[in-house]
Amino acid sequence: MRRLAPALTLGAAALIAVTGCGAQSAAPLGNVKLAAAEAVQQSAxxxxxxxxYSADLVLDATGGEKGAGKIQGSVVYQxxxxxxxxxxxxxxxxDGQNVPGGARAIFTGDTVYVKxxxxxxxAGANKPWLKASISDIEAEGQKDVRGFLEQARQFDLAGTVKLLTTSKDVKAVGxxxxxxxxxxxxxxxxxxxEAAQVLDPAKQEPLKERLSSVKDVKFDLWADGQSLPRKVTLSGSENGDSLNLTVLFKGFNEPVTIAAPPAEQVGDLPKNPAPQGG
Incomplete structure (x- = not known):
């Protein structure tokens, strides 16, 4: 059952651009037209x-140690x-295998619930949900889970669009x-x-590792009249490896409900889960 790690790692890769954002609000740009580079800066x-916000996402990847893979899902953030x-x-x-039932993760404060x-x-659990404190997932026995959570929380919407601001060839196409x-x-x-340099130091190396097989990433950004990113795609290929990520954003600044699952459905993540056979 050591396939847990690649499955969750691939799943976490799909979470680029969809697991966080900042705060406050700003006035719309109205009919002001911006040069392409300036427009991307404004969108960031x-x-x-x-x-x-809410987002729908699809990630397709080929090549690499895990072979071909696909992730499809959604995110709600506040x-x-x-x-x-x-x-x-x-x-x-x-690698041609489907992870049964998919996965769901709820982050509230410093606690994560995973189904x-x-x-x-x-983990040998008998409850549908497992919970753990983010700070507690430092034990060596939680290495696989920690890797998933670190990647899942690593990127945020603003940080991802900020990557696009390092482009030297961005243009408006319609x-x-x-x-x-x-x-x-x-x-x-x-x-x-170069794009990694605009991120916080702790996020730079993980970005490089995740995109290590791609030197340059092609992107498309669809921004509305308020410069909010309604759709972002990232794609790249090199030496037989490729990735294609599409994220559709909606519901900006609308009320959302994110709550922990019912207590009777939640068990604690074991300190040192033993690998299962199979």
């Missing part, structure tokens, strides 16, 4: 001012009254309607090494 700023994220991965496949048939089997909203479509590329 606006992304950091969102207090809640920063007020407290930081919380609800991540549902309905489809997780890798996964695979993780429950790995207007399109996304989710019923009129947007301007921007396209370009960014170099992974």
């Amino acid at each position: 700023q606006r992304a950091g001012e969102v207090t809640s 920063s007020q009254p407290q930081l919380a994220t609800d991540i549902t991965l309905d489809t997780i496949t890798f 996964s048939q695979l993780l429950a089997r790995f 207007t399109e309607t996304v989710g019923g909203v009129e947007t301007t479509h921007y396209s370009g590329t960014f170099p992974v090494d």
Whole structure:
């Protein structure tokens, strides 16, 4: 049952751009037209001012040690009254195998609740949900789980759009309607090494590792009249490895409900879960 780690790692990779955001609000730009590079900068700023949102995502990857894989799911995020994220991965496949039941993770404060048939089997759990304090997942026995959580929480919406600001070739390519909203479509590329430098130091190496097989990442950004990112795609390929990520954002600053699962359905994540055979 050591396939837990690659399954969750692949799932976490899909969470780029969808697990966090900043706070406060800003006035819309109205009919002001911006140069492409300036528009992406403005979108990065606006992304950091969102207090809640929902997103649908799809990740397809090929090559590498895990072979072909696909992730499909959704995310609900809020920063007020407290930081919380609800991540549902309905489809997780890798190397031709489907992870039964997908996975779901709820982050509230410093606690994470995870629902996964695979993780429950790995941990020998008898409850559908497992919980743990983020600070407690430092024991060596939680290495696989820790890796998943670290990656899942690592990127935020503002940080991801900020990566796009390092592009030297971004251009506007037209207007399109996304989710019923009129947007301007921007396209370009960014170099992974240079883009990593705009992130917090703790996030730089993990980004480089995740995109180690891709030197340059192609992106497309669809921004609405308030410069909010309604859709982002990232893609890249090199030496037989490829990735394609699509995220659709909606419900900016709308009320959301993110709550811990019922107590009777929750068990504690074992301190040192023993690998299961199979």
